[in-house]
Amino acid sequence: MSAADSSFDSHRPETLAVHSPQPEIRGSRPLGVPLHQGHVFAFETADAMAEAFHSTDTFLYSRMGNPTVRALETAVARLEGGAAALSYASGMGAINGVLLALLSTGGHVIAQRCLYGGTYALLTDLAARWGVDVTFVSGTDPDEVRAALRPETRLLYLETIANPTTRVSDLPALIAVAREAGVPSAVDNTFASPLLCRPIEYGADIVVHSATKYLAGHADVLGGIAVFKDEELYGRVRHYAVEQGAITDPFAAWLTLRGLQTLPLRIERQCANAAGLAARLAGHPAVAAVRHPALAGHPDHEVAARLLPKGGGGVVSFDLAGGREAGRAVVEGVRLASLSASLGDVKTLVMHPASTSHRQLDAAALEAAGIGPGTVRLSVGIEHVEDLWADLEQALEKAI
Numbered sequence: 001m002s003a004a005d006s007s008f009d010s011h012r013p014e015t016l017a018v019h020s021p022q023p024e025i026r027g028s029r030p031l032g033v034p035l036h037q038g039h040v041f042a043f044e045t046a047d048a049m050a051e052a053f054h055s056t057d058t059f060l061y062s063r064m065g066n067p068t069v070r071a072l073e074t075a076v077a078r079l080e081g082g083a084a085a086l087s088y089a090s091g092m093g094a095i096n097g098v099l100l101a102l103l104s105t106g107g108h109v110i111a112q113r114c115l116y117g118g119t120y121a122l123l124t125d126l127a128a129r130w131g132v133d134v135t136f137v138s139g140t141d142p143d144e145v146r147a148a149l150r151p152e153t154r155l156l157y158l159e160t161i162a163n164p165t166t167r168v169s170d171l172p173a174l175i176a177v178a179r180e181a182g183v184p185s186a187v188d189n190t191f192a193s194p195l196l197c198r199p200i201e202y203g204a205d206i207v208v209h210s211a212t213k214y215l216a217g218h219a220d221v222l223g224g225i226a227v228f229k230d231e232e233l234y235g236r237v238r239h240y241a242v243e244q245g246a247i248t249d250p251f252a253a254w255l256t257l258r259g260l261q262t263l264p265l266r267i268e269r270q271c272a273n274a275a276g277l278a279a280r281l282a283g284h285p286a287v288a289a290v291r292h293p294a295l296a297g298h299p300d301h302e303v304a305a306r307l308l309p310k311g312g313g314g315v316v317s318f319d320l321a322g323g324r325e326a327g328r329a330v331v332e333g334v335r336l337a338s339l340s341a342s343l344g345d346v347k348t349l350v351m352h353p354a355s356t357s358h359r360q361l362d363a364a365a366l367e368a369a370g371i372g373p374g375t376v377r378l379s380v381g382i383e384h385v386e387d388l389w390a391d392l393e394q395a396l397e398k399a400i
């Protein structure tokens, strides 16, 4: 129906109010991706509608696909070098979508031990409730993966940069072992972003993101995305995604797309700021240890130099010599940085894992996760590095 459609002139106000015409755009195109908020699409013929049920290209009902959401999926698939992507309501929605689509009772997963807390909880829950066995490995030793393989192994699950230790997995070596055994690999690339690392180039079959973090980047939207190396795997996971229904609202996809356009600039600044702050922290008397992949003393510095040549990411963690009390004093003492649980934002965020995200862990479990009582995690934003350092310095004074 066009604005000039005169057949509607005879209708009554009750009908006209419902059937407002959609403007046609002629001779130009919108520069930004339009927000298609509608959840359902209309057809001219029953056959066309029937065909849409079996097509991924014709939009029918937004749980199965939406043009704005598809624009985001295509953009991230291209950035990661994948064939296709599926967008979800959150990072955990994406991780659930991939795990539940590929696993069933009796199956086995090999996963890195130091994982995002939500993923670790999900894997242990899958084991307890659905009989999926999980073997945790260090993420640094290919032989450990080889030894863990079983005939029923269905997935190898890794993270590019682990939280909050900033350990860097040797993706090519670990993935190659799984690949030889015909086992697909999934990599959570949230901390690196496709600007720093593209796991599909190292053989990964699936890449997942919490788009909430770097991809969107502005603390205004939750989102998740899974990128697939090939169409076959995409088809399998999409089949389940439509049943799962943890899809992205078009407005959330639109906000993520808006953020994505400046991802390269943000990542560049965040990496430079993080490397600058890490070097200064290492020389401060209140600080016992600093972890950032770009630092020469990092345990995976050689792997990081190979996999993350453009920068070690925006997350730095450091241990205060004064332990738990010093850690709390620093995160409560910053004024420019915010005490917040997220990361990847344009603003700098700090947190003290031992008293917040990891408070349930006892001393031994904390140590196994690479977290000390005085560990502080810093997600570095895009502010001026001198302002960030001045803020950290005045907070560190309180920790000496």
Ligand SMILES: *Cc1c(COP(=O)(O)O)cnc(C)c1O
Pocket (backbone or CB within 6 Å): 090, 091, 092, 093, 116, 118, 119, 159, 163, 188, 190, 191, 209, 210, 211, 212, 213, 222, 223, 224
């Ligand atoms: C935040 C995060 C998730 C979970 O993402 P949500 O969008 O919060 O559901 C998964 N993995 C990593 C590495 C994360 O940082």
